[in-house]
Amino acid sequence: MPSVDIANPACDPATHEDDPHLLLTFLQSQSQNALTRLYQRPSSCLSVFRLLQPLQRQLVMNLLWLETAVPVSTMFAWVTREGRSVYSDSLSTLARLHILPSSPVKLALNPTFKASLRQAVTGGGSSRSFGVPVDPDRQYPAPNINTLDAYALERWETILHYMVSSGTGHYPTRPSQEVLFLLQRSGLMTNAHGGALQITSSGFQFLLHSPHAQLWELLVQYLYMVEERQMDLVDVLSFLLMLSTMELGREYSTENLTATQTAMLTDLRNYGLVWQQSPSSRRFSPSRLATTLTSSSSPLPTSQNSGTxxxxxxxxxxxxxxxxxxxxxxxxxxxxxxxxxxxxxxxxxxxxxxxxxxxxxxxxxxxxxxxxxxxxxxxxxxxxxxxxxxxxxxxxxxxxxxxxxxxNRVKSEEGYLYTSFASQADYEYVLNYAKQLDVVLWENPSRRSFFGSLDGHANIRGFIERRTAGNA
Incomplete structure (x- = not known):
């Protein structure tokens, strides 16, 4: 197992960001059973730890080596008055991640998370959670770091080029069908006239983000699609987090991967996260896009960063x-x-x-x-x-x-025009009912007419029919 410096700011994407990481927001919506399974892997615990905010990491480290729980009052006594709000928020986030208990009387880490993070820090055990490195193959040598960087950059910029070139018909290289489906599913592109995909407002906003944020936006959307693809969510998550702890420039064996993780290799090749000599190869190399997933380091070569x-x-x-x-x-x-x-x-x-x-x-x-x-x-x-x-x-x-x-001076909206009322009283009675529903878009009292939205038509029509039947 590789030695890990968990205090290294270069491996800490939360150091300069106050907003929770996209992956942590996703994990907070998962069940305790799924997270407990995920925390059985030391690499997953280490990666989640890296994504926490500084105070959250401090709380985890204070509790990591304790054999007994700490009373809440004892921990609270260490907190200044100004820091109580941030402290409470940190406890809530750790509770939603099932790292700490939800309503604690005493504070203690989730036993599974604590055991795995200890193992990740000390380097003990043989769980193969950090991948299984393989010796170089003389016949098919592994690509060097420059080759991996060029490969990742080409795959990633192929996706971005397709997005910005949408609607022109000029695509340098077309991404795979799976990538196009993901772009459409995530709302970054949509079907235009003629069936061609075209960039959306969200897609342009996506281009404004850093490559690291762009990558996680797509990966989180990928995670939302796991269930309908009948894939094991924990296997998918643990593989992505395992990739983030691997060493750039080394080859790893596929023999320790589950069926879900082996199937993922095709998708990860399309995104430029892993390199393989061939689809059937029993070894793979993670690119910089993969090894920096839980790091603040640039996922692409700095000199060719597409953002600056x-x-x-x-x-x-x-x-x-x-x-x-x-x-x-x-x-x-x-x-x-x-x-x-x-x-x-x-x-x-x-x-x-x-x-x-x-x-x-x-x-x-x-x-x-x-x-x-x-x-x-x-x-x-x-x-x-x-x-x-x-x-x-x-x-x-x-x-x-x-x-x-x-x-945007003129906006169109579908609806119904109500006119030809028998009397002013009937007109005002129906109009007041429509206003209570907040569906009146336009009215003209002199002509006894008003225009209602499409959503309110069924209620207005039913009201008119009931009033007509009552009068009869």
Whole structure:
């Protein structure tokens, strides 16, 4: 079992984030039985521990080596008045994860979680929870780290390229059908006219996230599909968490995997998480996408990160005349810009374009909002732009929002027009009933007519029929 430094900030994605990790939110919705099975694996406990908030990890470490439970009052005495709210929230989160009891009189870790995390920290036992490394094969040598990085980057950018190229008909490489189904199921893409998939507003927001957040968004959606695919959820979770503890550049055996985990290898190859010489190979290598699943390290080579420039900097310069200068040669970044920018010139490391009414209207038609466009420009602004106060020209921001308002001036909604009432009393009686249901979209008292929403029609029609029958 590998030695693990659980206190290393480089392996700690929660150090700089206050929001709970997507996976922890998913785990909190699972049953105690499923989590207890998951906690039987030391690698799973270590990975979950890494994803906890700092105070939550501190509580776990305080209790990990104790043989007896601690009274709640004793632990509470260590908490300052200012920290009581955060302390209570931490206890609640650990209880929902079934790491601590729900209504404790005394605090003690879940015995299964405690035993497995102890084993992960000390390196004892032979559970093979961290994978089974294999010796190099002279005939089919394992790929080096650079090859694995290139492989992961190609697979991941294939997915992102397909998303940003949707609707154009020009796809550098088409992802597998399983990946396309996942993109559609997660709401990042939808069926457009003609049956082709097209990026949604959620899909564009997805492009604004870091590669690490993007990867977990897809994996959590993958977890939601496990039951209908008749896969064992605990096996799926434990394999993903096991991958996050493996060593980049090493090969591991498939012989210790369950049937569910073996079937997962096909999906993980499509996402670029694992590399195999062939689908039938009995060994695999995790890519950086997999080994950083529970780490704050970048899941892709830093120099080619699709979110920022070569050194983690922004690359966009926006002028008050709506002209954009993008200092990049990354095809994916250029494709994203093309969603809302009219590109005019392209040089080896520079793209010039302009934000126009037509380009913004095209983006709005694809479900991209004005705030999302402004957020993207802000997130990827060149360092020189940060000298400006405000960062982006106010005139450009206002105009983008005005173009959105211009498009949204008229809204259509289905419903029914009610007219030809016998008397003013009948009209007011029915109108008041419809207003109580909050389904009136428009009214004209002078013509004794009003327009009701589609959802309220059945109730209004029944009310009119009952009133007519009563009068008769």
């Amino acid at each position: 420039g070569p050194h983690g900097e922004g690359f966009i310069v926006l002028e008050t005349n709506y002209r954009i200068y993008a200092y990049t040669d990354n095809p994916l970044q250029i494709a994203v810009l093309n969603l809302f920018v009219t590109l005019k010139s392209r040089f080896p490391n520079l793209v010039i374009g302009a934000i126009t009414r037509e380009s913004v209207k095209k983006a709005l038609a694809n479900g991209i909002t004005a705030d999302q466009i402004i957020s993207y420009l802000t997130a990827h602004a060149h360092p020189q732009m940060h000298k400006n106060k405000p960062l982006l020209p106010v005139t450009v921001q206002d105009q983008i929002r005005l173009w959105e308002l211009e498009r």
